[in-house]
Amino acid sequence: MNDLVQNALLNVNIAAILPSLILVCFGMGLLLINVFLPRGTTRHAVWISLIGLAVTGFFVYTGWGNPQYGFNDAVAMDNFAAFFSITFLVCAALTILMSDDYLRREGYPVSEYYPLILFATAGAMWMASGTDMMTIFLGLEVMSISLYVLAGFFRGQVKSNEAGLKYFLLGAFSTGFLLYGMALIYGVSGSTRLTEIGVYLKTHASLLDNPMTLAGLVLLSTGFLFKIAAAPFHMWAPDVYEGAPTPITAFMSAGPKAAAFAAFLRVMEYCFFTLKPEWTAMLWVLAVLTMVVGNVIAIRQTNIKRMLAYSSIAHAGYVLVGMVAANEIGYSGILFYMLAYTFMNIGAFAVLVLAGKKGEDNLTLEGLSGFGFKKPFLGVAMTIFLFSLMGLPPTAGFAGKFYIFAGAIKAGYIWLAVIGVLNSAISLYYYLRVMVYMYFRDPEEDYAWVAMPGAVVVTIIIAIAGVFYLGIMPGEVMELAKQAVF
């Protein structure tokens, strides 16, 4: 018995969860501090959470190249997890920077908002570093439950309520499928550790024809595909993205999506590498469907937030192309793309935050008429982000798409790459339309645009810097991404 306890203690390796542990401590400390301060003070929360993210980032950074495994191989803080963690931290930091002023303007200066973002980020980090189905499930739920609250954060606004409730009901529903898949895989292999499942499936080849394995694989994929909003599991995304507070929409469409991709990638690569032909065939179809559905429906949207939601579905489709390719360049392309997407998407939403009027959102295409000349800086910034989302050089979006499609071609999926490029061409239409409204239409009524607070401008400048850095010099980050894949 003593041996058992000693063994268990030896297997605990705090270094494997140190970064996320620090983040959670900052979040809980912040919740405590909030109790002692009068309601409505939020500045301290912004600073403390930014410091927490920076400290966490420092520990992730110093752990690069020095993988830590802990808790009986349930957690692995390797380069893969570290790269994704940096993506989540960047995403959370940019979201927090642009939130404070928006919350004040909408009349919800509530400091509990910031710890929730920190918890969601910590959950995302556990998903990326989980090598056991329990860790992945726990990370997914910590992330999702925080996001349910954040999506419904404006409790007096019916749209926000509705987004939160919808996200909650559908998210919990999809969790049921994910768990049932995990249970079936556990029943087949007798373990919840990803590597052990992989070894078991490899040594028992006859199990691959077992309906239980296949049912488990499909149910598990359904759960993950729901979280990344791939068609046909995408219907929640536009509704939730439209109703949620704008900074949260930006956060949800970048960080948690990347987290779901990280966990999906690890599960597929660790457990089901013997079933690769089957799942790449499945994802081929879904990637095409996701790209087409996202891009075609985005054309019809008049609300920009909703349009960006469909565009985010389309981008999930591009990333799925990298998963279908299933080679080094495709996988490292996914890592690169999610970081690039974080910068360009959050930048675009930060511009939208400043395009709003108090009390009512100003998010229709008509509402942006003449925006480019009224606010030259924001107009140029929006143009840069839209170019990046289209995938034009020299922006990050181009480099990311280039790597992903290069991976697909290298793996022999020429047609998939062709469909992907054609879809990028479709997307030109609805992105360019925003610019047409910004620069070639006169505003119907002249109203005062909201002031430009420094924090949001800083967010936009960081995002622009990121877009250009990744676009002009993608080599360095791509080299890191290559070190990060399995």
Next chain:
Amino acid sequence: MISVYHYMSVAAILFALGTFGVLTRRNAIVVFMCIELMLNSVNLTFIALSSHLQNMDGQVFVLFVMTVAAAEAAVGLALMIAFYRNRESIDVDQINMLKW
């Protein structure tokens, strides 16, 4: 003799019933109860398999699932209350402001 197959069959039936309920019921709380039914059918699967495989992992997993389901219930009911205060209904047909 009740074997693991019987347990798994019951769990599968419960899961299907839960899914059916989520898709057909109109009251958000009943929908949520159906989701809980799905999660509990997963728990049953895990426990049956755990005892069949003589392996503790499944039982530990069940503890996690129950904890998370409790947290999820707290958040979900709070969201429903917020929605009810604004719309005076928790009929899922009323969740219709955002579409297409």
